[in-house]
Amino acid sequence: MxxxxxxxxxxxxxxxxxxxxxxxxxxxxxxxxxxDDQSAKISKELDEAKRLRQEAEALWASYEAQHAKAVAxxxxxxxxxxxxxxxxxAEAEAQLERSIAARxxxxxxxxxxxxxxxxxxxxxxxxxxxxxxxxxVLVASVKGKAGEKLVANGIAAVESKFG
Numbered sequence: 485m486x487x488x489x490x491x492x493x494x495x496x497x498x499x500x501x502x503x504x505x506x507x508x509x510x511x512x513x514x515x516x517x518x519x520d521d522q523s524a525k526i527s528k529e530l531d532e533a534k535r536l537r538q539e540a541e542a543l544w545a546s547y548e549a550q551h552a553k554a555v556a557x558x559x560x561x562x563x564x565x566x567x568x569x570x571x572x573x574a575e576a577e578a579q580l581e582r583s584i585a586a587r588x589x590x591x592x593x594x595x596x597x598x599x600x601x602x603x604x605x606x607x608x609x610x611x612x613x614x615x616x617x618x619x620x621v622l623v624a625s626v627k628g629k630a631g632e633k634l635v636a637n638g639i640a641a642v643e644s645k646f647g
Contacts, residue, residue, distance in 0.1 A: 615642050618635075619639060
């Protein structure tokens with residue numbers, strides 16, 4: 485039999501030569517190195533992504549805390565403003581009541597003084613009228629020095645009682 489090359493043998497020799505050439509050219513090492521480099525790059529990117537995610541979560545938590553604090557501060561400011569408004573309103577009402585009471589007291593005092601003044605004026609007018617009438621009656625009924633003396637005494641008596 486002649487040594488013949490069967491297609492399977494040729495394919496096996498070709499495959500072995502291909503594999504041998506790959507090993508000789510260090511293709512598996514290059515492939516391994518390229519895959520390792522790519523794996524390291526991906527691992528580095530994943531680590532960076534984890535770090536960025538942690539930073540983002542920390543920043544988000546910080547913003548949420550700031551937001552909650554701002555909401556609480558706003559609520560406290562509103563509550564304080566409402567308390568201040570109630571207090572100022574109460575103070576204003578009390579001041580208004582005091583002012584009204586003071587004005588009422590002043591008005592009552594003015595009315596009392598006006599009444600006293602009117603009473604005093606009426607008494608003075610009545611006294612003057614009574615003296616004039618008494619003088620006229622006495623002058624008409626009593627004549628001479630005795631009459632003048634009586635009139636002067638009567639006027640003095642009336643003035644002492646009403647004056």
